[in-house]
Amino acid sequence: MLETPIRDRKAERRAATRREILDAAWEIARESGLAQITLRDVATRVGMRAPSLYSHFESKMAIYDAMYGEAWAEYDVRADDLQRDLPEHPRAALHVMAGHFYDYAIADLARYQLMNERVIPGFEPSAESYAPAVRVLERGRSVVTALGDVSDADFEIYISLLGGLVGQHFANDLGGDRVSALLARAVDMWADAVGLPPLPSPARRKKERP
Amino acid sequence: MLETPIRDRKAERRAATRREILDAAWEIARESGLAQITLRDVATRVGMRAPSLYSHFESKMAIYDAMYGEAWAEYDVRADDLQRDLPEHPRAALHVMAGHFYDYAIADLARYQLMNERVIPGFEPSAESYAPAVRVLERGRSVVTALGDVSDADFEIYISLLGGLVGQHFANDLGGDRVSALLARAVDMWADAVGLPPLPSPARRKKERP
């Protein structure tokens, strides 16, 4: 595939235009909010008239759908990278994964809202765009449950806990790090409850290598 | 005030009309979603034309604002009632309060979204409507922290946990009770972490009264 001698220049150009449209949409979402995206605004930013966008996307919802899909696909790649380089200690690995999710979430409000909240009335991801989200969740489930004797129910509580903290951040502490400071404590609560062994304390670590 | 001999019939009629408008708005929200409220639809249901609504509310946002305010005011009253009739055992009281919040939340998706999520682009409650929400939160904080040696940080984790579970319910289990089954377990995780004494077990209760 990669070494096909004849490049499909038309397809390349089409893909590039799609990319430009999506980039413009993300830009508007970050500047003014997810719901503030209008076809006229997107079109202006890419040098078109609004109806021309319909040559590249079926509808405005299709643009949201593509954004949803690529946001989850990007997190899928990052989570996959992270998984191959996790601390051996179960609780340490959990903290790294939780922090990774939290940081990705709060880095971009619009992106998080699109991925996890229902801020666009009537938007529902297509099966195709939903697939990477399912992949992320299922890998998360298998990794977390493998950390110890973790039930599916406890995994759902873990997910809820992270989602709740992110929600708390966006609701009351936008731009601050007050909620971020709660994350480690909350994760430890959960880890204690499901019986993950405690981290070796710094004091003991000192003693271990004198 | 209450025994004023001359009733203000005009003010009564005005208040009644306002009530009708809000009821119609709630009705639409429950039927079709919070964002599906249109002035024309509301007006039709109360037998008016859309612009006539401006005689009773400054804008559509003012309608959302009144709805937000009365939803929190209603919960404020209910939480106040509940507080006067709480079990003595701290952990039992916590379970009752958490269940009460969870039940109120999932009973009405539109109401919960208006109260706690950002589904209406650009909506921000006025200071007046926000007041009961603050009252609820602050009383919750004082009651929960008084259950034991609970820090403000741990109270925020408690809030996040409840919010996360409700979010999980709406995202994946609308109409089901799968997430509801996680609530008690999650609350116990938190209660263990902050050091609330365990409930007397059923076995011990049996022994205590032979």
Add this chain to the structure above:
DNA sequence: GTCTATACACCGATAGAC
């Protein structure tokens, strides 16, 4: 004061010329 009629600016979407 309360409501209607009319209008405006904006939205997503479609039809059809080029």
Add this chain to the structure above:
DNA sequence: GTCTATCGGTGTATAGAC
């Protein structure tokens, strides 16, 4: 593929009838 023109919808503003 991109354009112009246009449609039905929205929230909102205002003039004027009663």
